[in-house]
Amino acid sequence: VSGIAVNAEHNDYCWMNSSYVLGVKLTDAFSKYGFCTAIRGAEGGGRVDNLPTHFFMSDDGDPDVKCPTEIGITDRREAELGKLGFLPLCH
Template identity: 35%
Template sequence: EYIRWKAFRETDDARYIGLVMPRVLGRLPYGPDTVPVRSFNYVEQVKGPDHEQYLWTSAAFSFASNMVKSFVNNGWCVQIRGPQAGGAVKDLPIHLYDLGTGNQVKIPSEVMIPETREFEFASLGFIPLSYYKNRDYACFFSANSAQKPALYDTADATANSRINARLPY
């Protein structure tokens, strides 16, 4: 199963590939209560929980922004993970909507990834963006490349392989 994916993960090229997930809200829907359009009266037809009506963008843009910030601050893209060390993605749009039952919230990430799943995705070669519940920010806790770390006879060599499979290194 997934033979081509597994074969790709074994290549040296996979070390330089970062697959970021999930998508994030690109902006709030246009409307008088969210983002008014000044030149004409326009209300974007977003029906609260209807997922497909929102503008979703790749979280890779947020990850790339964090890489640029790290490069500007350090001359190297090493501080790109963790909430205090450059992995935070702040000021994400959160859409509040009312369907007649009180305010509901559309979270700014396509799905909410719990901590345990974040680790699983990271070990499978993905860079997950984890959203903080009831907040307007999220965080990249890991920055693993798509490369699968090699297993060696010694623990030190295997640990070194894991470090080398991370994008900052």
């Protein structure tokens, strides 16, 4: 698991709109390639690094990790949202 390990509760996070991340990825792609299209996929410029990693104890008493996004989005759901014009931040 990569990211920054934190000891915080769900409500302690500063949740934000993923459009800010999109803006960073667009300007980074433009800076590197001279155009803004290289923003999709982990290898294609869409990877977002240093998201927090939330460790917690599951109901079974085992350590577990929470996704750093509000919800997890599968590859299939990402494709469906993309066809509808959305650009989800997926983990």
